[in-house]
Amino acid sequence: MGFLAPWFAAAFAALAVPVLLHLVRRTPRGQVRFSSLMFLSPSPPRLTRRSRLEHWWLLLLRLVALSLIAVAFTRPFWRERAEVVSEPTAAHRVLLLLDTSASMRREGVWEEALRQARQLLDSLPAHDQAALWTFDKTVRPVVDFDAAAGRDVLRAELEQLRPTWQNTDLGTALLEAAERLTVDESPYYQPRIVLISDLQEGCRLESLRSASWPHGVQLVLRRVAPRSGQASLQLLPPDSQQKGFRFRIRNDRASQQEVFRLSWFRRQDGQRLTVGTPQSVYVPPGQSRIVTLALPDSPVEGAELHGDTDPFADVVYIAPIAQRTVPVLFIGNDNDGDPNGLLFYVVRGLVETPGRRIQLDHQNLDQAWQESLHNYRLVVLGGSPPAESWKAIADWVEQGGALLMVCRTVADAQAWAGQFLPDLDVAEGSVADYLLWSDVDFSHPIFAPLDDPRYRDFTKIRFWKYRRLQRTGEGQVVVRFDNGDPALLEYRHGEGRMLLLASSWQPSDSQWAVSTKWVPFLEGCLEWCGIRLGASPVTSVGMPLPVTWSIDDPRERIVVQTPGDETLTYSLNDFLQEETTVPGLYRVRYRDQEQLVGVNLDAGEIRTDAVDPTVLEQLGVQLGSEPDAMRQESARRQARDQELEKRQRLWQWLLASAVAVLFLETWLAGRLMRNAGKSGPHDSTRSDNG
């Protein structure tokens, strides 16, 4: 016979209580309230030997009842029936979640992770279910629970795994794994996630904040640590005030080095050659320094950190930004030094960036510029050219040109309408006081960058003169005045597009050119006509390669040469969606243009300091520990005993017997009381005898 809760046998000590009570029970039957005790003296308590002799049946019944209750609480069961009971399946469902992010490439980390994974698979009992998932920025189920694969398959798949160069999203991975374990919840399987990871600082746990950890799923953390601390190099965005590139050197708290050297390099015959003189940097452990390194005259591919014991994250690839020239033509009889004209503000509004240089050409309306139109992507027409020139403009627009037509007068608008929209009704608008822009289409490429509550305020730009355009045909109204008349219209003509401006930015017409919206408007016009310049040619692993050139023909193929000298060809859509997987220099070719793109490790991935595991607990994750073999055996035995006890339910019979005995005891006690009441003296006083 076995007992599920043998410690309740201590309740047998309670058997002494009725015995003592029977021994020391006093004769008083109750209490008497009396007026005063001033004449009474206490009587010595007397033991009644009679009670031991007369009520031993009562005592026996009480002892039996207490014993039965105590035995019932120990949850007894018969062991000899164990053979007929099937083995309970109290097992674990273990999901091995292996970190394959780039930080696992640090020295000794991946080997340790594999060793721990192997050890875990070996130690798992046969009846436990196991799955193998990996994660970096995404989660990949390698072997799931559903697969009928045995441990050998798991081990084989494990040996095939390699760390990637991607960043880590541990929070999402944990949530997905926990969700997987709760999908088909079984009472016989205790869900457990075994996480093998370096748990570095940049592992991103934000998603855990917005989700609740499922109840019952335990996370067992098997942390793998690198052999030593290391330093990492990160490329920072360029500072417009300084020449050269800025780098952040971060030194781990566990690092042994403090002095590093930073230098440029270029690759030659598969080897990195140092270019220029290395710059010495002192970074104490646990701190970081920002260093600016000027570009040398000779071409370089990136910067390298020397003096670090671990080569991880010591190289940063850069790509020189090739400044491209963007030709823009302004046609109008304006002087670029005249603040009352249009050109004055265009010259000052189109600013130069590291990636582009604006070549703004100016032609008078009556000059011979018609033949040279095809050299420009954007033409600003600040007036009405001679009638014969309109044909050339129309042809150029039809072939894909972008025209910004400014209606300074009614005649300008009518001249444009005569060529493109004969039905357009143009008149000088009447303005009582001033007009504002009130209905701006922020989904239009020109105004999309201003689609933010902080920038959407156009009420400070006043317009005093405008041309009233009616019967605008298929034109898309981008902006309206507050009186409802169109202020900016877009028309398509052939392959090209035209913007028709019902007013102008010269000071006699409006305040527009002197407002904060002027430069964004011109930038928006460049974007509108497909000139995508100035994008940084440096990105991080996992992001698509940036487009740094003008997309003239979306059907054109794009050729990418990876750092491993692999050549891949993409359509534009595929190119925009394809993520990079390896750091290095990518060579992108589009038509005759070629662009180098530097792809580096994610900024979060190089934050390699260890995270305190209690952070996971603070985020609601239920941390647990792995059961050892002895404990598992004990748990199995306990589960088997529980199963036996549950089936036999002896405690119910014992409690029922105890209740029956108590009824018998009550009956006997009542009978004894009645007999005592009949034979004993009866007080005539009003007292509270109990």
Add this chain to the structure above:
Amino acid sequence: MTPGLLHTRVSASGRGMPSGAALDPQALMKIKNLELRARTVVEGFLSGLHRSPYHGFSVEFTEYRQYSPGDDVRYLDWKLYARSDRYFLKRFEDETNLRCYLLVDVSESMQYGSLSYTKADYARTAAATLAFFLSLQRDAVGIMTFDEQVDQYIPPRFRPGHLHRVLASLEKPPRGAKTDLVGPIEQLARLASKRGLVVLISDLLAPVDMLQRSLPYLSTRGHEVIIFRLVDPAERRLPFSSASIFIDMESGRQLYVDPQVAREEYLRRFEAHSKALAQLSAQLGIDYWEMPTDAPLEWALFDFLQARLRRGRLVRRRGDAKGGS
């Protein structure tokens, strides 16, 4: 009157109670209304005496005093003026009549009763009986109920509705506390500036030395004092048979007592206390009457009148002696 209400006995304590029918207290206590209870006792008592209440011993001669400027004109006797054409003031009736202070103990020990009523019920009825009787004689009756401090106090008056107030105050439920005879008696001595009759109705379950300190307050101020000590039959005999936990009703103290063992000692102490009280009363010139709560209430009235008569004779004897000398 039903035979069950009759209680015929001869005084066992040798009182000079004439033999006759008296009301059984148990039957009397079934009358809920305190005033009706008192009236029943008094009228039964008077019918046995065949004496007019308006010729009682406390009626004094009324005197007149000639008016002098400054006297309250309300007390001018206009009938006398009509007759005599003189202004005379009528002396206050309460100056000439008896002022009786009923001092009733309502402490927790008075809530004990082995009969169908408690000592407090009996005390209230006795006080109401005395108050009713005195008011019939046009005497002024006041009342003070107390436990360890004064609970209620109504100064003696004789005026319409006053008896009702007195009876109403007696009907109020007791607060229930310990007995302290010193404080309330001291307070009564301060309040009762004019001499009168003080009737103390209590079980006197307090140390004798406490009474020794308090009672002289009254006697030295010229008050006549009558003590009715109420004793429950169970207190006199301790008739319990089984050992029990006895709980003191006043202090809540608990004591394990086997009555069979403790009875002898109890009765000895109880008698000693009674004797000490009687002795103290005799020393102080106080009329002390022990009144079992199963005795008819007429006895209380009879004892009261006995005391008054004896006091009257005593006074007269003193007066005679004074006059003789």
